[in-house]
Amino acid sequence: MKLGKLLWYLQRYSAIYFLLFLGYIGFIVFTGGFSFELISDNLKFKILSSLFIIFACMHAFVGLWTIGTDYLTKRTLGFISSPLSVYANFIRKSFEFFFVFLGFFLVVFYLLIIWS
Amino acid sequence: MIDVNIYRYNPETDKFPYTQTYTIKKPEKDIMLLELLNILKEQDSSISYRRSCREGVCGSDGMNINGKNGLACITPISQAIKKNKIELRPLPGLPVIRDLVVDMTEFYAQYDKIKPFLQNETQPPAQERLQSPADRDKLDGLYECILCACCSTSCPSFWWNPDKFVGPAALLQAYRFIADSRDTKTAERLEGLSDPFSVYRCHGIMNCVNVCPKDLNPNHAIGEIKSMLLSNKKKENIIVSDGLG
Numbered sequence: 001m002k003l004g005k006l007l008w009y010l011q012r013y014s015a016i017y018f019l020l021f022l023g024y025i026g027f028i029v030f031t032g033g034f035s036f037e038l039i040s041d042n043l044k045f046k047i048l049s050s051l052f053i054i055f056a057c058m059h060a061f062v063g064l065w066t067i068g069t070d071y072l073t074k075r076t077l078g079f080i081s082s083p084l085s086v087y088a089n090f091i092r093k094s095f096e097f098f099f100v101f102l103g104f105f106l107v108v109f110y111l112l113i114i115w116s
Numbered sequence: 117m118i119d120v121n122i123y124r125y126n127p128e129t130d131k132f133p134y135t136q137t138y139t140i141k142k143p144e145k146d147i148m149l150l151e152l153l154n155i156l157k158e159q160d161s162s163i164s165y166r167r168s169c170r171e172g173v174c175g176s177d178g179m180n181i182n183g184k185n186g187l188a189c190i191t192p193i194s195q196a197i198k199k200n201k202i203e204l205r206p207l208p209g210l211p212v213i214r215d216l217v218v219d220m221t222e223f224y225a226q227y228d229k230i231k232p233f234l235q236n237e238t239q240p241p242a243q244e245r246l247q248s249p250a251d252r253d254k255l256d257g258l259y260e261c262i263l264c265a266c267c268s269t270s271c272p273s274f275w276w277n278p279d280k281f282v283g284p285a286a287l288l289q290a291y292r293f294i295a296d297s298r299d300t301k302t303a304e305r306l307e308g309l310s311d312p313f314s315v316y317r318c319h320g321i322m323n324c325v326n327v328c329p330k331d332l333n334p335n336h337a338i339g340e341i342k343s344m345l346l347s348n349k350k351k352e353n354i355i356v357s358d359g360l361g
Contacts, residue, residue, distance in 0.1 A: 069276075
């Protein structure tokens with residue numbers, strides 16, 4: 001699959017999943033079933049919430065990568081300051097690395113908590 | 117009297133661009149903005165702008181009129197005046213050569229990228245490649261583009277990535293050849309647009325539709341290209357659209 005198509009589908013399908021997961025959580029909360037036992041023992045909840053955190057990080061990364069390649073480029077930073085635009089690639093890569101690291105950290109941290 | 121505020125910049129003499137205000141008696145007739153500029157140019161011959169056909173066909177005099185891109189030659193001053201003022205600025209996002217004249221190299225580079233010519237490797241017939249009236253109708257709303265750049269220069273995605281995002285004008289023309297029953301390079305054309313930037317950077321803001329002086333709908337064409345890229349929609353399944361904004 002082409003990268004453009006892959007990213008487009010990833011954004012849309014993950015957003016649909018968020019909506020469905022939100023509905024699932026809303027249903028549990030309104031029916032009074034939300035509890036520590038649900039989070040720690042319910043296999044279905046563990047799988048669905050693990051998928052949620054993974055999709056959320058992927059969805060966020062695509063969005064942030066789009067923002068970075070729009071606003072953190074030599075051209076756009078040059079509107080603010082010419083000397084700053086020299087470091088545009090470094091700034092954008094740092095921005096992307098930070099969010100990749102943060103996303104990876106969040107996923108690992110969440111999976112360790114929920115599955116250990 | 118009306119105030120005409122014009123963006124001025126001469127790289128040979130000015131360090132920074134500035135706005136110059138010309139106060140002029142309001143013409144009795146509702147003339148076009150280009151005529152008003154011609155009158156002002158008689159007062160100050162240093163004002164620079166492009167123009168040619170003066171009837172909305174050549175696309176030379178695209179400019180930003182009171183914050184909205186348009187063609188000066190087909191914009192009546194009654195439509196342009198806001199509180200007795202007219203603000204004229206160059207098309208946004210492109211480098212300014214002088215006053216209202218912009219460097220359109222990046223715009224034409226994107227147009228060049230989509231190979232804006234019919235490609236068909238089959239043996240040409242004796243006279244011409246024929247097309248059914250139904251297939252010809254599919255090109256309505258596409259071929260009329262005059263490449264004035266009003267749409268592409270009103271698009272934020274094109275402002276940020278003019279070297280990567282093809283832009284609404286060139287994408288409208290890309291679709292014009294994708295939809296053409298005589299063109300046989302549909303797969304190659306779509307392949308050339310399949311990266312994350314060329315088409316997918318269109319977020320459907322629809323500034324292009326809002327400003328097109330020919331009332332075309334580049335957003336519809338981009339949507340059709342996306343459909344073909346995402347769902348493998350076949351060329352034969354393209355339906356006739358009014359193509360208008």
